[in-house]
Amino acid sequence: MTALFPDVTVNGVPLSSAAIAAEAQNHAAPAGKPGLAWRRAARALVIRELMLQQAARLGLAATPRELAPGRFETEEEALIRAVTEECIVPEPVSDDRIRATYDAAPERFRAPDLWQVSHILYAAAPDDAAARAAARAQAAATLERLAREPRAFGRIAAEESACPSRDARGQLGQIGPGDTVPEFEAAFAGLAEGEIRAEPVETRYGLHVLRMDACAKGAVRPFEAVRAEITEALAKAAWSQAAQRFVADMIARAEVTGIDPAAPIV
Incomplete structure (x- = not known):
């Protein structure tokens, strides 16, 4: 060698x-x-x-x-x-060490946040440049309309969204971490309740107009629940x-x- x-x-x-x-x-x-x-x-x-x-x-x-x-x-x-x-x-592993691990940082054992989100989807395949451009233009136009008529969100979703959630006026129901694609979750996670995201969100499914309906901060789980x-x-x-x-x-x-x-x- x-x-x-x-x-x-x-x-x-x-x-x-x-x-x-x-x-x-x-x-x-x-x-x-x-x-x-x-x-x-x-x-x-x-x-x-x-x-x-x-x-x-x-x-x-x-x-x-x-x-x-x-x-x-x-x-x-x-x-x-x-x-x-x-x-x-x-x-x-001693009981004292288990308890000390919890007491040192209870925040680590917080339950996940939960969100209620509504969206309007303008569908377009990722590899279809023309469809993506058209969807982007539709989403931008909808955001301009919502800036004037925020209460029209549900009506627009029912009329224009390509997602089955259109039957619920765009409402996706309760969502937790990992329930949606990462790019979608990252876009709505920072929104305040009632806020419509100022920019459309691009995902593998198309362009989305997002509204945060409600957010519930996860509570710290008690020691016995995480022991x-x-x-x-x-x-x-x-x-x-x-x-x-x-x-x-x-x-x-x-x-x-x-x-x-x-x-x-x-």
């Missing part, structure tokens, strides 16, 4: 250059820096080999689990899972930290040539 891609061994066990090259396909790297993907791949395979060696030392047996109907773990995957179950022991959520998040973090410590300890005790798996990969 070249100096850039040296041979790698793990406690005397060689890792083939072909295996590292294949693994490198799973690791992104900037253009012109193939060595970065190679080092990431080599480190991943070093850790994999250390896990398999640990399984052998512990005398663990591979018992593949079914991951999906008809798809099972490989024996190596089953052994690595067995090692993690045997050796990675996270610190327990399980906090516990799960802290447990995942504790497991991740324990896994990092376990891997770092394996690497520190191992004899690895060709790469320093403990060094930052940048």
Whole structure:
């Protein structure tokens, strides 16, 4: 191998250059820096080999689990899972820590805002420049009319909107975060109640004239309502930290040539 891609061994066990090259396909790297993907791949395979060696030392047996109907773990995957179950022991999450996490920033556990929005849609496909221009002109004309007659919104929606909400005078009902396309939500999220957006909103569906009918700010959820959520998040973090410590300890005790798996990969 070249100096850039040296041979790698793990406690005397060689890792083939072909295996590292294949693994490198799973690791992104900037253009012109193939060595970065190679080092990431080599480190991943070093850790994999250390896990398999640990399984052998512990005398663990591979018992593949079914991951999906008809798809099972490989024996190596089953052994690595067995090692993690045997050796990675996270610190327990205490009730005091759960409560302290909530008390430190209750705002993080606020329920999502809810909005009631009305719109008038002038439909146009994204790749139809002529239709988009016509829709933009229609929306602009409607905004000029609404500046003079804001109460005409519902009537215009019923007569001109290409959305089924025209049957409800443009009203979309209650909307929460993620219920609509991002560009639509970003446009109405900052409107005050009763405000008609001064500019039409362009989405993949066409041009929209928007009105904010009502907005309900999400309340901070009580501790008991989010206790399980906090516990799960802290447990995942504790497991991740324990896994990092376990891997770092394996690497520190191992004899690895060709790469320093403990060094930052940048």
